[in-house]
Amino acid sequence: MPRGGGGGFGRGGAAAKGTMRGMQLPWEYDPDLEYKPTPNEGLFPKSVPPIVKPPTASEKRAVEHYRNLRARIHEGPMYTTLDDLKRDDEGVDDAKAKAAYNPFEDAPTYSQRYKRPRNTLPKLSDRPYVKEMFPEELWSTIDEEYDEDLSSAVPTIKKKKFLDISEPKKYDALRRFDEEEAKKAALEAGKAGKEAGGEGAEAPEESEEEEEEAVDDDFEEDEDGAGADDYNAEQYFEDGDEGYDDAGAGDAGEDDGY
Amino acid sequence: MAAQNLAELCAVLIENHVGDLAAQIFTTLSEHGRCTATTLAGHANIPLRRARTGLATLIEEQLVLHHTAEEDAPTFYTVSWRNAYNLARHANVIALVTERYGEAAGQVIKNILQLGHARVGDLADAYDLAPASQRDSGIDMDQATGGMMNGTAKPSNQHVTSTAEFHGILRNLLRDGILAKVGARSFMPVSDLQEQLQEAVIVDQFPDRKVTGPKKAREFGAAVNELKRRWQIDDTFSEAVDVGSRGAIKRPGDHFAPNKRAKLNGGFANGHAIDESSAPKLSLDLIVRVDFTRCALGLRSRRLHQLARRVLGNATGAVYGALLKCVERKVRIIRSEPAEDPDADKILPSANLNEIAESLDREVDLGSSIKGVGGNKHLKPNGTGMKGKKNQVVDDEFAEIGIKEELSESEDDEPTTNGLSSYRSHAKRVKMIEAHLMLLEEHPKGFCKRARAGSTSTDWGIDFDDLMDGLIEAELDDTITAKFGKKSLRVVRMLRERGRLEEKQVASFAMMRVKDVRSVLTELQSEGLADAQELPKDNQRQPSRTTYLWYFDTQRAQSLILQQTYKAMARTLQRIPVERDRFRTIIEKAERTDVKDHEQEKLGQGERAYLREWREVEERLLTQVARMDEVVVILRDCSAKDVSLDT
Missing domain, CATH: 1.10.10.10 (Winged helix-like DNA-binding domain superfamily/Winged helix DNA-binding domain)
Incomplete structure (x- = not known):
């Protein structure tokens, strides 16, 4: 609701305060009211965004659980990502693909072998479903072996399917960065409390070794499996490759860090 | 039709959770409303096969509901706003379950959330088959166990080790309503369900298909409600129906499970009779999902508990927490239906003092916060006013049952299991609990009430409707102050x-x-x-x-702020990929299959620091989403007035 006039008073002269051409203004006249244009602050005036409180311990735990769940889902067969090109159609024609080619990142490189594979279509066939919960027209979608004509006949013996419930550790590998940080904080606190420089320097190395050992333990079975398979060329190559990487990265890391 | 903000939020959530394809289909479906798979594929401009696959994933999570009127009729698909929003609640739900039922239950819930819904038999198979992974999962969870749960909670095991334990956990969760049974009706849109109900009643009771006149209309309404209730009872879990005794298979048609059972018990003839008879198994055909309504109830309790602790101190807060826990078991629905007779006394959900005493943690020092009431170390009261008076009452009552204060004090120090003294200490504990409850009652927020006003009954109830109105107002006030x-x-x-x-x-x-x-x-x-x-x-x-x-207008402000919260949640979630892009190179490197699990060796110091920074940024954003979800619990799910999702 506008209260008080903007510009229009001047014309009536001094006597015309609160009136216009001799007529009473239709709103309450407030002689004290002034028009104060705010100085122009530019297109983006300065504003101080409110800063949220840092997460509490329980909130951190909740987020941790959520991330864990999300990591599992994203690694699972149902999660899909589409390239922008593929959004409108399944097939990408050559011209489009060429136009979108990025010479810096799209050139095939050796390390792409290790890239995390992405789904563009959910893999529905790997797990059992409760068919009755789906509409009939989707039955053939969720179960490739389902045949409408044979459905009433004797059920064939199929490969048994299992729900994918995987261990969370493998999936949320990044989690250990949080832990590592916590450990480091604890270590630093300990260091401050002690005094001896030598001990302080040794401590982190020890912890790192422990961690490596723990990792080794985890994948013992995997390694055994690989060892038995001498004729797997890829495996052979990977092993050698890893050895080099280990030496280089490990050295550099230790030099930098401690 | 839900509002634009909610639609946007849901699209973001689904993209996060199920992926791009599903998000695309969901958005199309929400824009065009109810349609068939073919129409949908046309609108979304994708091949039918893709559309069907996407729909299947969405139905799996119940984000899309479907209905086929009759055999050979086209199937129509509809989005479910409530279920789609619930994706935002995952963090809170897992935290709640872990806090209350332990890590193992948290794992089970996580698996069910991941799958949308699952048959108990299939779940059990998956668990049995993955003993190695189970062992791994426990390794780095140790420091995550919460130290603040109530004493009655189970000792938190890290993971499920036996079939009996698995069934025990599921049964617990089902009984408390965290998990719900899924029937074919859970996948039907509400409007179709209502139509089917009415149709069933008409066919059954009104053969001439005419419902005219007020009398008939009333009869019709009553019959529909009756049938609805019957269906609801059918759809809820009950120990009698859904527990397959000794793990026996109910339906012979199921060709999965018998093999499994045979394998399990094949080694010893009488195996399950010995170690599993104590805990009857669930029927393997039972299909379960997470019941988010119920979880909202749990979140409400947690919120109230926190509030009470903040305003009245730890001991009183703990007593209130115990009361809430007892009451929560008895409340089936989060919102009470409007009473038919407004003058009638409301029946409050209530709990007896003894129940409260049972579910309250023994460790809580009840005497510490009220002067003179329990007081091992506290002196005789010399205060005036309310506290003094109450203390006087307590003292008198102790005198009546012949307990001298000095005597009970000495017993506090050395607990004996002698019948009389344990009775005395129990009586004393109950008295103290009552004192705390009176404190809660006197608080202007009216945390609880005696179940029957005026009497000195030992039943205490909570008037959630009034309490929630207060909480909603407080929430609005907070927002207005901040803004x-x-x-x-x-x-x-x-x-x-x-x-x-x-x-x-x-x-x-x-x-x-x-x-x-x-x-x-x-x-x-x-x-x-x-x-x-x-x-x-x-x-x-x-x-x-x-x-x-x-x-x-409180209600208007409430829905306004609710919409703004949706929007803020969507923006916060959309911020995550933007922030992620800043750290893209390092994240991609860390996700490479050869680097993963070997970050220590393969990433440099600087890279690790960078990754840590990213983790913190994401954590802050996700925390904020979880906090906003708590606001939504208060403003939408706990409020009887909000009807934005009742379509």
Whole structure:
């Protein structure tokens, strides 16, 4: 609701305060009211965004659980990502693909072998479903072996399917960065409390070794499996490759860090 | 049709959770409304096969509901807003379950959330088959166990080790309603369900298909409600129906499970009779999902518990937590239906003092916060007023049952299991609990009440409707303060207390200058929180001859802030990929299959620091989403007035 006039008073002269051409203004006249244009602050005036409180311990735990769940889902067969090109159609024609080619990142490189594979279509066939919960027209979608004509006949013996419930550790590998940080904080606190420089320097190395050992333990079975398979060329190559990487990265890391 | 903000939020959530394809289909479906798979594929401009696959994933999570009217009729798909929003609640739900039932239950819940819904048999198979992975999963969870849970909670095992334990966990969760049974009706849109109900009643009781006249209409309504209730009972889990005794298979048609059972028990003839008879198994055909309504109830309890602890201290908070826990088991629905007779006394969900004492942690020092009541170390009361009086009462009652205070004090130090003394200490504990409850009752928020007013019964109830109204107002006040400052809050609270006021009255009540009030009110009006009603004094409707009455509509503000919260959640979630892009190279490197699990060796110091930074950024954003979800619990799920999702 506008209260008080903007510009229009001047014309009536001094006597015309609160009136216009001799007529009473239709709103309450407030002689004290002034028009104060705010100085122009530019297109983006300065504003101080409110800063949220840092997460509490329980909130951190909740987020941790959520991330864990999300990591599992994203690694699972149902999660899909589409390239922008593929959004409108399944097939990408050559011209489009060429136009979108990025010479810096799209050139095939050796390390792409290790890239995390992405789904563009959910893999529905790997797990059992409760068919009755789906509409009939989707039955053939969720179960490739389902045949409408044979459905009433004797059920064939199929490969048994299992729900994918995987261990969370493998999936949320990044989690250990949080832990590592916590450990480091604890270590630093300990260091401050002690005094001896030598001990302080040794401590982190020890912890790192422990961690490596723990990792080794985890994948013992995997390694055994690989060892038995001498004729797997890829495996052979990977092993050698890893050895080099280990030496280089490990050295550099230790030099930098401690 | 839900609002635009919710639609946007849901699309973001689904993209996060199920992926791009599903999000695309969901968005198309929400824009075009109910349609068939073919139409959908046409609208979304994707091949039918893709559309079907996407729909299957969405149905798996119940984000899309479907209905086929009859055999060979086309199947129609509809989005489910409530289920789609629930994706945002995952963090809170897992945290809640882990806190209450332990890590193992948390794992089970996580798996079920991941799958959407699952048959118990299939779940059990998956668990049995993955003993190695189970062992791994436990390694780094140790420090995550919460130290603050109540004593009655189970000792938190890290993971499920035996079939019996697995079934035990599921049964616990089902009994408390965290998990719900899934029937074919869970996948049907509400409107179709209602139609089917009415149709069933008409076929059954009105053969001439005519429901005319008020009498018949009333009969019809009653019959529909009756059938609805029967269906609801059918659809809820009950120990009698759904527990397959000794793990026997109910339906012979199922060709999965018998093999499994045979394998399990093949080694020893009488195996399961010995170690599993104590815990009867669930029927393997039972299909379960997470019941989010119920989880909202749990979140509400947690919120109230925190509030009580904040305003009345730890011991009283703990007592209130125990009361809430007892009451929660008895409340089936989160919102009470409007009573038919407004004058009738409301029946409050209540719990007996003894129940509260049982579920309260033994470790809580009840005597510490009320002066003189329990007081191992506290002296005789010399205070006046309420506390003194209450203490006097307690003392008298102790005297009546022949307990001297000194005696009970000494018993406190050395607990004996002697019958009489244990009775005495129990009686004393109950007294102290009652004192705490009285404290809660006297608080202006009215945390609890005696179940029957005026009497000295030992049943205590909670009037959730009143309490929640208070909580909603507090939530609105918080938001208004944060956004507009204290002056606006003062004006808003006054308008709420006094109803419609003229500008000058507002100024005088708020003890502010009229000019200041004007700017505050205008700001609130432009944000849609306050509004003015025009009362012209004559026919001309001249502004100068008109009175403006300002008012604040709580319900409107509530839905406004709810919508803004949706929007903020969507923006926060959309921020994550933007932030992620900043760290893209390092994240991609860390996700490479050869680097993963070997980060220590393969990433440099700087890279690790960078990754850590990213983790922190994401953590802060996700925390904020979880916090906003708690606001939604209060403003939407706990409020009887909000109907934005009742379609």
